[in-house]
Amino acid sequence: MYTSVIIIDDDAIVRESVRMFLEAQSDIEVIQCFGRAEDYLAELAKNQFQPNHILLLDIGLPGLGGLEAIPEIKQIADPDIIMLSTYEEEDKILKALSLGATSYISKRAGLKAILEGIQIVQKGGAYLSPAVAREVVGFFAQSKRKKEEFELPARQYEVLSALSEGRTYQEIANEMSISVETVRSHIKKMYRNMQVKNKVEAINLYMNGSVK
């Protein structure tokens, strides 16, 4: 079974070298190449020329950029998208994955990485080239480190949870079947326990998991 690939890259040299490299593989067929995302989108809107292809999408395109193109593409079809990028910037990577790219490969990783990525995606997996994976892993590592944990009594925690959903003291009192004064009391003690002085600070801590 052939793997159908479409390449979008504004750099003709990159485009051609990737195409030639991939076509040398016995199981890959490059069905089309584009220099601009707009051209690909136009083709996509016209024909359904690719049943289930894999799209190699450069992130630094002139005009409609690679990132902005993703939602447009997803509206019409649902190819597996492998992003190609010259640099490994965390925000670009996370953005691309959030928008629905299945893989992300740094051009520095070389043609073999692109081939590996295509083969993995074809089998239902996802591929992140080494430096890209490093950024993604780093995102998780930084996000949950270095914060003291607060352990709250049950009711204080309940109140905090309700606060974080935007309820007023009165609403919380009704839901918990206690008086507003008690709610206030819980909140005051909670603020001391957590060493904060208002709702927003408390909710911020609650939201990023520093409270249990």
Add this chain to the structure above:
Amino acid sequence: MYTSVIIIDDDAIVRESVRMFLEAQSDIEVIQCFGRAEDYLAELAKNQFQPNHILLLDIGLPGLGGLEAIPEIKQIADPDIIMLSTYEEEDKILKALSLGATSYISKRAGLKAILEGIQIVQKGGAYLSPAVAREVVGFFAQSKRKKEEFELPARQYEVLSALSEGRTYQEIANEMSISVETVRSHIKKMYRNMQVKNKVEAINLYMNGSVK
């Protein structure tokens, strides 16, 4: 230059087959193998026997589990940790990465994946085996989908951002060098734009990325 590797896996068959496979490589030296994380930690506490080794850590260990072991290890030393796991469960994967593992490999991906992972980590990259990468990518994709986006004018966005950090109207006014009345005005318009009726609801939307 040799790459020093330590293996922790309770399954003797896995342990030995990985060790033999790795030692067949010319540039890798398996300096020690353990069946339990506790034994490794004891060695680590005693000697500084490994300058900068790579640790292959099984996630399903009896006693001190692979995940629980990570913080203990990090307290004493800082090896690059590659998690090995039989299954690809999103929560385990994210937990491991949050705790500071640099890579995560499914045992189903085979010995070659382990070798590739070690080589990549040795070069400063990170490696996620295909199905694992799929889970991680899926985490981003699901987390930001299917919610209407609000696009706010610049100042309203600035105010919202400041609100989300717990500042009062007065503090925001000072920081932005405008009057409190203007801050209030921005906030009122912002609430209408976002269809919310208080700070907390607005911040909740802001926090999970529905606002730009």
Add this chain to the structure above:
DNA sequence: CAAAAAATCACCCTATAGGGTGATTGACAG
């Protein structure tokens, strides 16, 4: 260039939040 939207400020008034102090009850640990 004209209309729309963004940004600025003002004054009205009410609702909600939050700090302090103190009391009662029941559970639990030393």
Add this chain to the structure above:
DNA sequence: CTGTCAATCACCCTATAGGGTGATTTTTTG
């Protein structure tokens, strides 16, 4: 069995938030 702490409630008072209305000026944009 006595002190600590969670949970409940009450009253005092001030600060902060938020809704309505309306005005002026600048910026954007069709």
